[in-house]
Amino acid sequence: MVDLRVDIAGINMNNPVMSASGCFGYGKEYAAFYKLKEMGALVVKGTTLEPREGNSPPRIAETPAGILNAVGLQNPGIDYVIREELPALQGAGTPVIINIAGNLEEEYIKMVRILDPLEEVQGLEVNISCPNVKLGGMAFGTDQKVAGNLVKAIRSATSKPLIVKLSPNVTDIKEVARAVEEEGADAISLVNTFLGMAIDIHRKKPVLGNLMGGLSGPAIKPLALRMVWQVSQEVKVPVIGMGGIMTAEDALEFIMAGARAVAVGTANFVNPYSIPDIVKGIGEFMVENNYDNLLQLTGAAWRGV
Amino acid sequence: MVDLRVDIAGINMNNPVMSASGCFGYGKEYAAFYKLKEMGALVVKGTTLEPREGNSPPRIAETPAGILNAVGLQNPGIDYVIREELPALQGAGTPVIINIAGNLEEEYIKMVRILDPLEEVQGLEVNISCPNVKLGGMAFGTDQKVAGNLVKAIRSATSKPLIVKLSPNVTDIKEVARAVEEEGADAISLVNTFLGMAIDIHRKKPVLGNLMGGLSGPAIKPLALRMVWQVSQEVKVPVIGMGGIMTAEDALEFIMAGARAVAVGTANFVNPYSIPDIVKGIGEFMVENNYDNLLQLTGAAWRGV
Amino acid sequence: MSMLKKAQIIEHEKKGPGIYRMDFFSPEISQKALPGQFIHLKVREEGYHPLLRRPFSIYDVDKDRGQVSILYRVVGLGTHIMAQILPGALMEIMGPLGRPFTLSKEAERVLLVAGGMGFAPLHFLIKELVKGNQVVEVITGARTGEELMGEDDLGRSGVKYSVATQDGSRGFQGRVTGLLEKKLDEGNYDFLYSCGPYPMLEKVVSLASTLGLKGEVSLEEVMACGVGACLGCAAPTRGDKGNLDYKKVCQEGPVFSLEEVFFDG
Amino acid sequence: MSMLKKAQIIEHEKKGPGIYRMDFFSPEISQKALPGQFIHLKVREEGYHPLLRRPFSIYDVDKDRGQVSILYRVVGLGTHIMAQILPGALMEIMGPLGRPFTLSKEAERVLLVAGGMGFAPLHFLIKELVKGNQVVEVITGARTGEELMGEDDLGRSGVKYSVATQDGSRGFQGRVTGLLEKKLDEGNYDFLYSCGPYPMLEKVVSLASTLGLKGEVSLEEVMACGVGACLGCAAPTRGDKGNLDYKKVCQEGPVFSLEEVFFDG
Ligand SMILES: Cc1cc2nc3c(=O)[nH]c(=O)nc-3n(C[C@H](O)[C@H](O)[C@H](O)COP(=O)(O)OP(=O)(O)OC[C@H]3O[C@@H](n4cnc5c(N)ncnc54)[C@H](O)[C@@H]3O)c2cc1C
Ligand SMILES: Cc1cc2nc3c(=O)[nH]c(=O)nc-3n(C[C@H](O)[C@H](O)[C@H](O)COP(=O)(O)OP(=O)(O)OC[C@H]3O[C@@H](n4cnc5c(N)ncnc54)[C@H](O)[C@@H]3O)c2cc1C
Numbered sequence A, B: 001m002v003d004l005r006v007d008i009a010g011i012n013m014n015n016p017v018m019s020a021s022g023c024f025g026y027g028k029e030y031a032a033f034y035k036l037k038e039m040g041a042l043v044v045k046g047t048t049l050e051p052r053e054g055n056s057p058p059r060i061a062e063t064p065a066g067i068l069n070a071v072g073l074q075n076p077g078i079d080y081v082i083r084e085e086l087p088a089l090q091g092a093g094t095p096v097i098i099n100i101a102g103n104l105e106e107e108y109i110k111m112v113r114i115l116d117p118l119e120e121v122q123g124l125e126v127n128i129s130c131p132n133v134k135l136g137g138m139a140f141g142t143d144q145k146v147a148g149n150l151v152k153a154i155r156s157a158t159s160k161p162l163i164v165k166l167s168p169n170v171t172d173i174k175e176v177a178r179a180v181e182e183e184g185a186d187a188i189s190l191v192n193t194f195l196g197m198a199i200d201i202h203r204k205k206p207v208l209g210n211l212m213g214g215l216s217g218p219a220i221k222p223l224a225l226r227m228v229w230q231v232s233q234e235v236k237v238p239v240i241g242m243g244g245i246m247t248a249e250d251a252l253e254f255i256m257a258g259a260r261a262v263a264v265g266t267a268n269f270v271n272p273y274s275i276p277d278i279v280k281g282i283g284e285f286m287v288e289n290n291y292d293n294l295l296q297l298t299g300a301a302w303r304g305v
Numbered sequence C, D: 001m002s003m004l005k006k007a008q009i010i011e012h013e014k015k016g017p018g019i020y021r022m023d024f025f026s027p028e029i030s031q032k033a034l035p036g037q038f039i040h041l042k043v044r045e046e047g048y049h050p051l052l053r054r055p056f057s058i059y060d061v062d063k064d065r066g067q068v069s070i071l072y073r074v075v076g077l078g079t080h081i082m083a084q085i086l087p088g089a090l091m092e093i094m095g096p097l098g099r100p101f102t103l104s105k106e107a108e109r110v111l112l113v114a115g116g117m118g119f120a121p122l123h124f125l126i127k128e129l130v131k132g133n134q135v136v137e138v139i140t141g142a143r144t145g146e147e148l149m150g151e152d153d154l155g156r157s158g159v160k161y162s163v164a165t166q167d168g169s170r171g172f173q174g175r176v177t178g179l180l181e182k183k184l185d186e187g188n189y190d191f192l193y194s195c196g197p198y199p200m201l202e203k204v205v206s207l208a209s210t211l212g213l214k215g216e217v218s219l220e221e222v223m224a225c226g227v228g229a230c231l232g233c234a235a236p237t238r239g240d241k242g243n244l245d246y247k248k249v250c251q252e253g254p255v256f257s258l259e260e261v262f263f264d265g
């Protein structure tokens, strides 16, 4: 028997494969395909204090082995999410992590205060890296001082496991990671999308309604993997790796690069069974190669084992 | 008749399609496929003051729609290049641009002094962005002050057209671009490769001998295009766009994003006729859409024409 | 809910310039499918380019044979690759997906307006509508007579139809919305269905609203997940309070009522 | 120099577990090709995954029929896709590329040592060598008898050959380098050719150098351009002054002399 269990900042997961925020709604769409307890943890769509209508279409542009998205954090606001979406996830048998985003520090703090007492919420993922909103969002994630201050303030407002999701659009991801670790992050998620664009040469205009969007999918895997490799050697808190994971082999690359857990985003759109398929594949790899505990593989590529 | 001619910092090119440094050797390999005068300009492999043996293999790892390379600036050194490679390019009928790289400012200056008097050299491209060398290289390109100082020193050593090639591995490419423009760059090349990696899960080790490498090819096109869009609106000097250009349509995206010229790297490996095919395709697009001058399209996506 | 299955391509036929019909063997989907719904196809089994699935309206269904058909036009990489796939091959299809058309029983005279490829979802609807007692009329438009779609199928359905071509090579000369204006002047319809490019739909909706005519349109937006999980396919609609409200074409659509749709240019 | 052409696949045959032979119609390449050279194949016409071409040694040439063949093993995405291509299809091939084996006229007794897939370039060489007056002997190795390659072709070539299998199911039990040691003890060879995985080549080179035996090996490195323009395929070799000197496998190789090759582990 292989042991796929992992503990991320006190969140006990049956396996290391989570959903990536924004790519899994609030779980119900994929619950039609498989039981959610097959996943390690469920991270919901980015939530803001007030409802957001999102960006004007088109919001998606496909690129070679990737997609640009500019959803713009469309969501019904935190109160609605707690009232209408979370109840359905109770008893789903998987830890629920709420991804939060804001324009101002104040907004983050308000949300954290609202979420802190809720038993149905196992952890918080703080998005300081969304490239698709005008204010805040990515700006928090590209300067280590701003990122550190935000995390410090949030930390003081909650005792829930606190995951901080970083932007990859920076010169030195290690610096930002160190700053948020120092200010109390329990885990670090890497990476959010890379800022990109596509142009429609017939209309002579950007394809996306929002002009720019965030690149995800297999195209970014080499870049995300490099950042996981760098950060996991730099910090002590666990790293959740993501960016282009489509298969168990991809997930294993991230784990060997140092990720304690992984998240799957874009792959869900292509194969709705991605998450359970990846869980199964990791187990099979371990059996074939005589590993019984996932931690034997975590960081193996730099631990040199 | 469509006019494809462009002028980059005083270098007169018959068309806007150049080779990207390191992807075209010194021209002779592709001269076996077509006449080099069909290209807008030829940029040679990155050259250093002393010969370099390069990184240990494997140097190439394929990723979805991209390749990681870690050649490590293998080259025979500037003296050999001038003596053995440049003579063959005289009379090729295309401007020759020498790409230079170094660990120290001093090395750049020495090379520039050697190249400055040479008539057979139409321009210099200063690589401050190579991710595959231990010292210098990318470090010059990720800090705008360091970049600016280097360009200032080089500028004072030569009157040749000076193109500065930036690293995309930065938080704000506009800042670096502004700094090198201010210190005398005549044109800006965007982008060099993105730092990435791949892991061989069976060996539990990075695939590349050098551990990390630079990502190029269609995978990075959306990111490169976004940077060209940003920088071309920020600076007055012409921008040379590159990163994943495979077809005339891709080249036109970069031109509409603001690039005065484009460079083709990885595509040569897939289709050795890439450059002449792209030149032809741009001409056809212009005929079909009734443009007679390429400048009508430059930056069209943000000029809103 | 939706299924994910490998289905065999039974037939694959060229129907016009760059236009193909593909028939799948999929008893499950053929049983469940309703007019207006779509399937989400994986174009290539291997490799990540193209990456996403591609949505296509259900054009026809043959429950007895367990057959589901689409009609598609080659526009980019995905459809280009599809056009080369041979009958006998398997393709992974997901569906049926999306909100179907309402088969309004009260309406006595129904008009369907198709622009170009917009004919695809309407054809399946026509086949269902003609089973009822309503008067069903169809108008379809294309740039040229050659590009008019599905005339053989329309003929077979027995429905009354007229065509518009911009080059005047067939039927009414002009856009299908020109023909629609004429029809609305002449006839007295109480329900309208339409599918086509946005500019055409905008015109259709404005003509219908002037007359207070009820109806539904099928919209298109680029999709990622196809199941409502990513919010990528948002189309602007009029919310309860007349406010802008982005709705998911894949799940809350692709069919929307005429009152809901909203065009912001 | 090298050519770039669409060539039709004449035949495509499974030769063993995951091993296929593909025959192309390409009169130009068949005329020019020399043993040890390779062709650079574009696996898919459309889409960028896989992106790069794939190099394969020329396994066989039939000048009369204008035919060029490769023998390949399915190891990843590119070869997996190749294995599904049907005869009749066109593939874009570039070649012949690389430095061929030297057909040493002076050598009287020649030994060829193949490990696994390393048999591919040696087969074409054997066919050329047997035309001369030299004594030609071949030894090939594989893990199991089932995985031994090209025995039918070896039989047809009339050359003297022996085999080694690690599981002992055929011939000598053990690695091909074990069989080589035995052969070198018994026979008296004056030229050796070899191709196979790096660890095997390292052993071959060390055995040969102990005896002062001359010869050539064919190396593999991951390639990007295939024509000498990118420096991606560097293999470590011994420079003039015994220094480390990276050479391009695609252009300065894939064939290197025994003295040149260098193993740094
Ligand atoms: C609900 C729905 C039903 C559809 N039904 C049909 C149908 O029955 N027959 C048919 O031929 N097509 C239909 N389409 C459109 C079809 O999905 C696209 O033409 C197809 O995905 C293009 O794929 P491609 O790879 O060939 O083109 P790409 O290379 O992806 O794109 C080529 C061009 O088409 C545009 N495009 C891409 N995807 C879409 C999309 N989803 N909607 C609109 N434009 C797009 C792109 O912006 C680009 O300009 C439908 C779309 C939706 C959303
Ligand atoms: C000069 C030369 C001649 C060759 N001749 C033959 C031949 O005759 N028959 C044959 O079956 N194979 C031959 N190869 C190897 C063949 O090119 C690779 O097996 C093939 O490119 C793998 O493609 P893929 O997409 O299936 O695998 P990928 O998915 O690209 O890779 C799968 C695995 O194979 C390894 N690999 C990929 N490319 C190469 C390469 N070029 N060399 C070594 N390992 C590689 C990867 O590191 C990975 O572990 C030759 C290689 C070279 C350089």
Ligand SMILES: Cc1cc2nc3c(=O)[nH]c(=O)nc-3n(C[C@H](O)[C@H](O)[C@H](O)COP(=O)(O)O)c2cc1C
Binding pocket: A020, A021, A022, A023, A045, A046, A047, A069, A071, A073, A099, A127, A130, A165, A191, A192, A193, A215, A216, A217, A218, A220, A242, A243, A244, A245, A263, A264, A265, A266, A267, C224, C230, C232
């Ligand atoms: C359509 C879409 C919406 C997303 N929305 C969010 C979000 O609301 N909050 C967030 O932190 N990340 C969001 N992301 C980023 C993903 O969670 C993930 O970090 C990224 O897509 C990389 O992983 P992938 O390549 O597996 O998709 C979104 C990504 C996509 C594609």
Ligand SMILES: Cc1cc2nc3c(=O)[nH]c(=O)nc-3n(C[C@H](O)[C@H](O)[C@H](O)COP(=O)(O)O)c2cc1C
Binding pocket: B020, B021, B022, B023, B045, B046, B047, B069, B071, B073, B099, B127, B130, B165, B191, B192, B193, B215, B216, B217, B218, B220, B242, B243, B244, B245, B263, B264, B265, B266, B267, D224, D230, D232
């Ligand atoms: C194999 C290889 C070698 C390269 N060598 C250099 C180099 O020596 N100097 C340099 O400035 N850029 C070098 N580059 C970067 C390219 O010039 C180009 O900026 C980058 O590859 C993006 O373009 P592409 O996607 O069209 O390849 C190299 C790229 C590759 C793939």
Ligand code: FES
Binding pocket: C222, C223, C224, C225, C226, C227, C228, C229, C230, C231, C232, C233, C234, C248, C249, C250, C251
């Ligand atoms: S395509 Fe994902 S929500 Fe509609």
Ligand code: FES
Binding pocket: D222, D223, D224, D225, D226, D227, D228, D229, D230, D231, D232, D233, D234, D248, D249, D250, D251
């Ligand atoms: S593969 Fe490019 S130099 Fe050999």
